[in-house]
Structures are given as structure tokens and as C-alpha cells.
Amino acid sequence: MKLSEVKTPCYVIDEVALIHNLEILKKVEDESGAHILLAQKCFSGYDEYPLIAKYISGTTGSGLYEARLGYEKMGVPFGKQTHVYAPAYKSEDVPELARICDHMIFNSSAQLLRHYSAVRGKTSIGVRINPQYRTQKDHPMYDPCAAGSRLGMKREDLTAEVLEKIDGIHFHTMCEQRFDDLARTVRVVERDFGDILRRVKWLNMGGGQHITSEGYDVDGLITLIKYLRETYKIEVYLEPGEAVTIDAGILVSEVLDVVENRLKILVLDASAACHMPDVLEVPYTPTVSENYIQSGDSEEKIIFAGEPAEKRYTYRLAGNTCLAGDVIGDYSFDSEKKAGDRLYFHDMAIYSMVKNNTFNGIPLPSIYSMDKNGECRILKEFGYEDFKSRLGS
Ligand SMILES: *Cc1c(COP(=O)(O)O)cnc(C)c1O
Numbered sequence: 001m002k003l004s005e006v007k008t009p010c011y012v013i014d015e016v017a018l019i020h021n022l023e024i025l026k027k028v029e030d031e032s033g034a035h036i037l038l039a040q041k042c043f044s045g046y047d048e049y050p051l052i053a054k055y056i057s058g059t060t061g062s063g064l065y066e067a068r069l070g071y072e073k074m075g076v077p078f079g080k081q082t083h084v085y086a087p088a089y090k091s092e093d094v095p096e097l098a099r100i101c102d103h104m105i106f107n108s109s110a111q112l113l114r115h116y117s118a119v120r121g122k123t124s125i126g127v128r129i130n131p132q133y134r135t136q137k138d139h140p141m142y143d144p145c146a147a148g149s150r151l152g153m154k155r156e157d158l159t160a161e162v163l164e165k166i167d168g169i170h171f172h173t174m175c176e177q178r179f180d181d182l183a184r185t186v187r188v189v190e191r192d193f194g195d196i197l198r199r200v201k202w203l204n205m206g207g208g209q210h211i212t213s214e215g216y217d218v219d220g221l222i223t224l225i226k227y228l229r230e231t232y233k234i235e236v237y238l239e240p241g242e243a244v245t246i247d248a249g250i251l252v253s254e255v256l257d258v259v260e261n262r263l264k265i266l267v268l269d270a271s272a273a274c275h276m277p278d279v280l281e282v283p284y285t286p287t288v289s290e291n292y293i294q295s296g297d298s299e300e301k302i303i304f305a306g307e308p309a310e311k312r313y314t315y316r317l318a319g320n321t322c323l324a325g326d327v328i329g330d331y332s333f334d335s336e337k338k339a340g341d342r343l344y345f346h347d348m349a350i351y352s353m354v355k356n357n358t359f360n361g362i363p364l365p366s367i368y369s370m371d372k373n374g375e376c377r378i379l380k381e382f383g384y385e386d387f388k389s390r391l392g393s
Contacts, residue, residue: 010368010371011349012249012351013367016370016371016372017248018248021245021248022244022362023212024212032225033226035057035238037238038056038239038244039059040363045308046073047332056244058082061084061085063093064097067097075100078087081103085170093120097119103168104123106128107152111159116165124201126168126169126200128170129171130153130171131145133185135173136181144173152171155306171205172206173185179209179217179221182205182209197234198343204239205237207238207242251276251344252342258267260316263316266343272326273357274364275362275365276328276359278351288323289303306332310332313334317330317343321360321362325358367380
């Protein structure tokens, strides 16, 4: 079916945009020798894993469920790798994790020592370090190097007892950042952890690198990885979430009503609180358009909404929950909006489906994928049972 025929609310994964990102990541793998893993925390749309697996080396997960999904859908049976990191593992999860994960990363020496006998010889063991080097100031919420962070071991925590047990080190200190921030971080890691880099087999540089966004210094990244591999004789891993699926999906929504209170407000069948919680959490105002065209050589253009008052009709876009603050943002349009009109929220493959909830009994959006011909295929529909089943017997 065509995009105009999908049932709202729904996410539509744009495979053209996804492949665009994957081609850049594959170039990084091919030219630098690094391995790139999908961070499933950001995107776990496993119907796309067969496509993603054509380009990158595997997945990473943040615990048993994500690790299992990565293993089942893009793991060893597919010739791919499954990594896992969690701030702490529960003892009952460790045997299965050691079986399905080829790389297991611990967050503290206590965790490593507690689980060592259950994992030794079964998986490649690493620890997460905290370089204590901040490259972002705007969002402490997303800065693992912020004061008081529980994420990663400080240099002095890496005792001889820890070092003799590990094959690799991992850091993850960035969020939507450019190459310069990675390069500066690597210099600090070399300065403070250089002796360890010389004795381990691998370095995982985490996610948060916006490798596939416009203007990222991909060649700089390739050069840096080659330098690290040659200097320290190590394997290098990157585990981006956003860079894999940035701008590779939209949330399609319908206007249910128009109300007026100082300004005109559109009540939508999509909700910030339920379907795009990062809008409230980060917070940010997503890009909205009145149509959606895949990138390519089409003559048609995407008609984007403007800032409030920039175009003739200004509206506040809000969700269909009882939460007063379920507001997506204020926008303006060339044409007046009415019930039944559709709006398209951009860059909604990342940190959206994985964060969905059914607060207030709001239905979960369906999931479609769109191929290069603009043909939309339904991957999953949700119903009342999906709401009910999480709340009782
Ligand atoms: C969140 C996370 C990632 C992915 O981050 P993105 O910002 O989506 O690229 C990778 N590794 C770890 C440890 C993470 O917590």
C-alpha cells in the first residue's frame, strides 16, 4: 500500500534512508577495519535486522532481553557478533549471557569479580571505563562523564586483579556528537589508559557518534580507527544507535480535533508522552511536515511546518491523553488544519518504538516499512491485548 493508505498512528521505517546510513557505516567498516554494532537500545525493529546485517557486524544489548533479541535475529547463527553491557548483571542472567554473547562488558570490578567464574573462557571479557572527560554540557542526563555518574570504571579502579582478567575496554561518553569530540576523547583515553590499550585485544568506543549525519568527518574517523588498530594492535568496535537509524523513520498521525484556548490546538492520535517521550524528556521539538517524500530524484518536495507565526496558520500539536503537558510543540502551516488531516513527524525511528508505552490506554502505533518504490508493508499491528497484558493476569 501507499503511505496515504497506512492506518494512523504508525511508524514507517524508510528503508531508503536506512540503507543510506548503512552504506556510510559499511564504508567505515571496510576502510578502517573496525566492527560496527547496532545499539538496540535506540532501535530494535528486528524485522529490519536482515537488511542491517548486510552492512554491519552485529548488535549490542544492555541486558538479557536485548542480547537475546540480537542473538536470535542477528547473532552467531548469522555470522554476526552479540555484545552486551549493563551497569550490573543479575546472577541468574549471567550463564545465558555468557552463552549467547561473544563479548561481555562489566561496569565495576565488583561485578567482574562476582561473575568471573561463570563467564571465564566462554566470552571475551571487557570493562567499561569512565575517562572522566566531558565533551558535552547541555544535557547532563545523557553525559556518562557527568559528576556522580555510575557508568564506567575510573583509572584507579583498574587494578592488577582486574587487568589480568580482561580482553578489552569500552567507553561510551557521547550523545549526538561530532568527530572532534571523539578525537579529543581518544587522546584522553590514550593518555590515561594507554598502558592498558597496549595489553588488551579490543577497544569499544561506544555510541553517540553521529557518523551518518550531514557533515560528519567520516574520513577523520576512518583515519583515527586505523591509527588505533596499528598503534595498539587491537580490534576497534563502534556501537552506534542513532547513526544506524537517524532520519530513517516517521511517525504518521491524524488530527482528531481542533480546539481553541488563546491559540488553536490540534489534538492528534499520536502522543508525546506515549509515542515520542524524548520530546518531553530531552526536551526537543521534532520536525513536522504535511507530506513525506523519500529522498531520491522525485520532483515532489516535503512541505515542512514552520516556526510559530512563520506561516499563516499557527497551531499547538498535542496528544490525545489527559496529561496537560502532552504537547509536542507549536508550529505553523500554509493551510488551515482540520480533523482527518495527516501530519508527519520526522526522525522517529530512533528512541521511539523502544520507548513506547500505553499510558492512558493510548494505542501503540502500528509499524510499517517503506521500500524504495514507496510501497508500505505492515510489520506489526497492536490492539487492546497489548495494553491489557502488561497490567495483570
Ligand atoms: C545508548 C548507548 C549506545 C548508543 O548510543 P547512540 O547515542 O544511540 O548512538 C551505545 N552504547 C552504550 C553503552 C549506550 O548506552
